[in-house]
Amino acid sequence: MKTDQRKLPESLTCYLAAPQGAVVETARLPAERGIQPGDQGSAHHALESALLRGFVYVTSGLVWILLLGLVVRHVVR
Template sequence: MPTDERLLPQSLTRLLAVPPSARRPPAGRGLPRALPHSQRTSAHDALESALLRGFVYGVSGLVWLVVMLFIGRHLMR
């Protein structure tokens, strides 16, 4: 298999030249800290999110079922 001999972009070349220890993000851009209790999402928001996710999964499952039924019907003919 022939290799691609094109040159790397300048930004990628600079990234590869930096040692792995220097590639870590600055301390201020790490993982977010835990939010205080007053800023956390409520149980109502979690329930609403779960119901919405279930509705979306249910509808997409029904669409797949209908598509598979049409494919099966087409193959039976």
């Protein structure tokens, strides 16, 4: 069986050249690493994002309830 001798893309060669521990550390998700002392700004950003998302969900739910109420009122009449 012949193997393909083409060069790997640059993004893959940096992973192959890096030591095994460095690859594992960069591959972990931020949630798996936990919040480090220097990451307090990102924790604030995450909280702000969660609050904004909650506000959008609540507002969207209220609009849907209002529309549903208007449709039901129209059908009943």
